[in-house]
Amino acid sequence: MIETICALATPPARAALALIRISGPSARFVIEAMSGQRMSHRHPLLSILKRPDGAIVDEAVATFFQGPNSYTGEDLVEITCHGNPIIVEEIIREIVSRETVRPAEAGEFTRRALANGKLALDQVEALDLVLNGTSRRTIEFGLKAKMEGLAGSVADVSERLLDLLTQVESQLDFSDEEVGTRDSKALAARARALSEELARWAGAFSAYKHLFQSWTVCLAGPANVGKSTLFNKITQTSKAIVYETPGTTRDPIEHVVDWNGFPILFIDTAGVRVSDDPVENLGVERAMLAIKRADIVLWIDDRGNPPPPVVKEVLAKKRWLPVRSKADLNIAGDLGDCLAVSAHSGAGLERLHRAVLPEEAPLDGIPHRPLFSERQYQLISLAADDLKKAADLMDGGEYLDLCGEHIRSAASRAQELTGPLPTDRILKEIFARFCIGK
Amino acid sequence: MSADVYQVIVVGAGHAGIEAAAACSRMGVKTLLLTMNVDQIGAMSCNPAVGGLGKSQLAREVDALGGHMCRVADKSAMQYRLLNESKGPAVRATRVQVDRHEYRAIMKNLVESLDHLSVKQGQVSKLLIENGKLLGCATTLGQIFYAPNVVITTGTFMNGKAHIGKMNFASGRAGEPPSVGLSDYLSSIGIRVGRLKTGTVPRVDRRTIDFSKTEEQISQESCPPISIFSEKKRSDLVSAHIAHTNAMTHEIIRSSLEESPLYAGIIQSRGPRYCPSVEDKIVRFADKTRHQVFLEREGRLTNEVYAGGLSTSLPYDCQLAFLRSIPGLERVEIIRPGYAIEYDYIDATQLSLTLETKELPGLFFAGQVNGTSGYEEAASQGIYAGINAARRAQEKEPFVLSRSESYIGVMVDDLVTKGTTEPYRMFTSRAEWRLLLRQDNADTRLLPKAQGVGLISSKDFEKFEARQRQRANLRSLMNEVRLTPTPETNAKLEAMNQAPIKTLTLGSEILRRPGITYSDLHRFMEASLETFSPDDLSFVETEIKYEGYIRQSEAQLNQIGRMENLKIPTDFLYESLSGLPRESVEKLSRVRPINLGQASRISGITPATISVLAIHLSRKLRMKQSSAKGTCAAEREFDVIEEENITLENRIGGNN
């Protein structure tokens, strides 16, 4: 018996409306029993929901979706009721009091959709962007990715990988008389071209990955230069403690801001200096780590001094920007080509805004639908490496079984974006193309 | 009465039955081999050859388990060929064409002389079952034999029906009666049966062939014996000959297609795609202007010649006409025409990973009856089922081979997990771990394991050990090679189209370069390699050359093993798992996989279903472990699995 599950889909707070979902074989029965009305697929019905003793629970709109044409692929009911938590709780209690219904576990609706093939793995990843995205662009991207999916691109790439694999495997499993000898240089050239295409596909990811992985901006600099003040100003919070003596901030403090539609993670850190206080020194260690991990570092100094050598070494490999703080005070020092800002007056903040934004990556020119998770990126990069290796080996005159190994691996990786590659597929292809027989 | 009580009964004495019975005998289990015709023990009904692409790996595995197929093939050999030599060690394959009469005679003699084994003629009509327990079987003559374990290896005999043109008649193997009634009986006890088709080629008279118009293919000198236990090859080997079909042949066949039972719709069951009839070849690959015909003698004391490549079920006249259109066969006479045969097979998804039926413990099925084709596929299932029947008789743990350690494991897992709707043949592309499963290392993979269950005689084990020493010697010889960057060395390298070396270089490093083989390396060695067998040379070359890959595969295996080996209780109630689609529940309940890996290979089971199962199983296991203070390592492993799943869950978010 597949159990029927029920849960509130909207946040558990007082609101005008709330949405309750029921999924599973008894969904329809339950709503028909409570409303006393027959439900039909996709027809919203205004219903008076009652308890078995006839007491009215709420006046609500119920919509029935017949499986498999529903979100979960099972029979599904959506009840839009009044958003008073007392009402919501009572409706849910009423529903799960039925023998075959129980409260859903976290994520169970989506898990059922995945299990019923309503969503592919990449679509679940896209859904994650839609639900948990912290900026408008991320959500837009997620919606598009969820609707389009990677399936089309995967099918296209898999088709060509499978073709290549078929050429190689047919050589390995059948005699030359049956399948003919293949020109290994030509095969190698095809593998190489495909490898380059996949590498471009994967490579593009790093250019726009800030859409789904927060772009991290680290505020670092000597003690007491006004990092925390600036952090609070930028994030419009008062998360960081500001105080007039140096050594105030210890733990890194984070906050995500939607800037021009991008999710940007700002990190405030302890002022870099050597202190007598061991706790403060530990804070500086953490600051150094944050500097290392950030996508861009703002080196803040109220005198516009360059960073000390230890920090400079780390910054050498990164994008970073010298910032002169407390511009309102006009402190003497080496001005250089620093960006001058004042957290107090707000001067220079507009320029800082633009300076920390990630570069706009064009989404066109990518050979396929853009990838949108680290997992996908890894799979396609590895597949590209596999193919390159296969091409190199074939060109070097290596045994074909070894070359085949790399192509197999590439094919199964590409396929893994949405699901595994069944081995019988290859044989099926071979039989369709070659005349084989003893 | 007591004489008729055995521990194991093997029904059928084809390639599967022989290996099954012989394995039981080696393991000291009292066994009865029942066959319809004792003259046909070890008969080769189709191509008289052992090995070939994808198949020699299986044959070698049978050999490594102490089986007889390869040894007898060497004793009755006519011609040897080493296939795919240049394509790599993982796909390299030996093929021995044998004298089918000698093969059968030697096999029969051997089977009759095995300890603990009785051979009797009889046709099994039903099993003896009482209260769901298997007690033995009964024959059509009313003889009764008792044993708690029965291995059925009836090949293509069940309800066999041969077709030549529109004529058809009940038949087992070429010219033998079928076994009627057994499959009906099996259906009556709830075993699902299906129907398959296969075919064979015409046999022609050697005296009517003009060999001067054909191409000679001599036996390959450098090819080692197929059995690792055979010291040397016979000296009286013979050649095969190759002829070709032409436009005329194709025209004759095309114009008589309506006479073909296949095209006239008389035969509806599925035939093997990899072994199509000549009719199929001509229809499906119309653009191919000619096909090869292998003319192989069926034996030294017969003039029958096997016309390989011309499997057909066309009427006799038509067979004769198209044969005579082939250069060299203008005056040919047919001794036996080709025919197609339909037969019943059982749905192997009813079997567990030991080839035992899940519903009736003690009842095993092996060989062509499970829907496979080929002697090697049959023999390897036979030996495997035989070993497991014997283990069961001994009340010991089953003997299970995995996909990563053997082709037998690949085949059995494929069969019992996915079943088959066409005759199943082994291909190397079916094996995920192809580089690990080579014919040259079948013995290192399986022989020690086989010895552990009593399948290997001490004499054979000594041979194996000697071989291992030999390989170790060879390995150190190759590892000792040092190349100094002298002009002479670099000249040699350049002559092989290889980049010169700049520093002192190990021979093994050179061997790892693409395109370099042991014979290239040999040019830099003082020691002679003459004393080493080609098998050992290939073995050591591969171990060195593929070392990185082998290690990587092993690491991957370990990683996958975690998930793969997540056990599923056999009485697991899939219905109780929320979130599984109905079809998945049905499929899983039918196949009843023993672990998550097997579950993931069931066709139509999606990765999502597997995730749901994994979450459930790992959670359950953790609960068990935490209540029993589980071992740390195992717990950590499940943590990883669960973590992966939980991140997915978390990513999915709340109750959306």
Ligand SMILES: Nc1nc2c(ncn2[C@@H]2O[C@H](COP(=O)(O)OP(=O)(O)OP(=O)(O)O)[C@@H](O)[C@H]2O)c(=O)[nH]1
């Ligand atoms: N005039 C002026 N004072 C500022 C400005 N920003 C910060 N300050 C003052 O500078 C002092 C230190 O500010 P914080 O923000 O705590 O400095 P910090 O760099 O975070 O210091 P640590 O955490 O100790 O490294 C405070 O007294 C702030 O009021 C500014 O833009 N203008």
Ligand SMILES: [Mg+2]
């Ligand atoms: Mg601070």
